[in-house]
C-alpha cells in the first residue's frame with residue numbers, strides 16, 4: 001500500500017505533535033514495534049547488551065496479559081532488573097502505544113525519574129499488525145521489525161509501520177533459505193515504500209547482529225542533542 005493510501009487517522013497520529021517536553025529532554029525514547037514473534041524482544045536485548053557500557057538505558061515492555069518479555073530480558077540479565085518495567089496493556093497492543101498512551105508514558109517517566117541519568121529509553125510494543133505505529137507523544141523515533149519467516153510479501157503489502165517507521169528492520173535473514181524467502185526482494189519492496197528512510201537486514205541469533213541498528217540508535221541520540 002503506497003503511503004498516499006494510508007488512512008488519514010493513521011497519519012494524524014504519526015504527525016501528532018511531539019510530547020511537550022521533547023525539546024528539553026536529554027533522553028531519546030525509541031519505540032520498537034512489529035508483528036508477533038518478529039524479534040522485537042531479541043532486538044531490545046541485543047541493543048541493551050551492545051549499548052549499556054556507553055549509555056544509561058531503560059526498557060518498557062508491553063504484553064497483553066503477562067509481563068513475559070520483561071521477565072525474559074531480566075532473566076537474560078541484559079540490564080539490572082530495576083531498569084526493565086512491564087506494562088500489561090489488557091487490550092490490543094496498538095491501543096496502548098498509539099491511542100491511549102497514558103500507562104506507557106507513566107512507566108517511561110517513572111523509570112527515567114528513578115534513574116535520573118537515562119540516555120536511552122526503549123519501548124517494546126506487543127506484537128501487532130501492520131497498521132500499529134507509536135504515537136509521537138510517546139516516542140521520538142520508532143523501529144519496525146519484520147522477519148523473513150512472516151512472508152516475503154509483507155514489505156510489498158506496506159502499511160504505516162513499513163512505510164513510515166524511522167528504521168525498518170528485516171530480521172531472521174538466517175532463516176530465509178529455510179522458509180523460501182527472498183531477502184533481496186523484501187529489501188527492494190521495502191525501499192520502494194520508504195523513500196530515503198533506512199532499511200536494515202539483520203540476523204539476531206547473536207548480539208553482534210544488532211550492531212548496525214545500535215549504531216543507528218546512537219546516531220539518533222547525537223542528532224537529537226545537536
Ligand SMILES: Nc1nc2c(ncn2[C@@H]2O[C@H](COP(=O)(O)OP(=O)(O)OP(=O)(O)O)[C@@H](O)[C@H]2O)c(=O)[nH]1
Nearest residue numbers: 035036037038039040041042127171172203204205
Ligand atoms: N533464527 C532466528 N531466530 C530469531 C531471530 N530473532 C529472534 N529469533 C527468535 O524468534 C523468536 C521470537 O523472538 P522475540 O524476540 O520473542 O519476538 P517478539 O517480536 O518480541 O515477539 P512478541 O513480543 O511475542 O510479539 C524467539 O525464539 C527468538 O529467539 C533471528 O534473527 N533468527
Ligand SMILES: [Mg+2]
Nearest residue numbers: 040041069124
Ligand atoms: Mg516481545
